[in-house]
Amino acid sequence: GAGVSQSPSNKVTEKGKDVELRCDPISGHTALYWYRQRLGQGLEFLIYFQGNSAPDKSGLPSDRFSAERTGESVSTLTIQRTQQEDSAVYLCASSLRRTGPNEQFFGPGTRLTVL
């Protein structure tokens, strides 16, 4: 079946502009996660959704970052007034359910470059 998809694959924007990143999880996966991967670094947890509820937003770097999810479907990560330090690859993952040892399945990521 289809995996996790993300769009756009690449986004170049100017400092101060807003950007929206989209994630389509695997059908039937109730849990959805957003991560940030800076060059040469590991994955930094941003936020997770159980259904359309986001119980943990603790990883969002600032109030310029927000995310929402429609039901158990598409999620969008919005970054307002982008800064150069926001440049990174943003990865989305989904898993069958929140609990248990369910592995997360990752999308290909969106590479964001803020000029």
Add this chain to the structure above:
Amino acid sequence: AQSVAQPEDQVNVAEGNPLTVKCTYSVSGNPYLFWYVQYPNRGLQFLLKYITGDNLVKGSYGFEAEFNKSQTSFHLKKPSALVSDSALYFCAVRALSNDYKLSFGAGTTVTVRA
């Protein structure tokens, strides 16, 4: 708190030689442990996981990992490396008491030379 350390930024091996990528973890209670691989310009792909039971876990593409509770390690191994194994490898941990949050290591770049 939970964390993962991958002590080697890079591992270089010749094709056909054994490959080991090291991982140690810190977690309260029992862990779930995972290995992922990332090829250039692609997302992370799941390789294998440890839940409970047998300490030797077998995964995709001929990889295996050994869970060692006393040493809090979960090293990834492959008996005979291929050039196509060249990629970035991430170890991740989650406490059983933690519903969802995976903590990832910084990654190890593996280069297999022909």
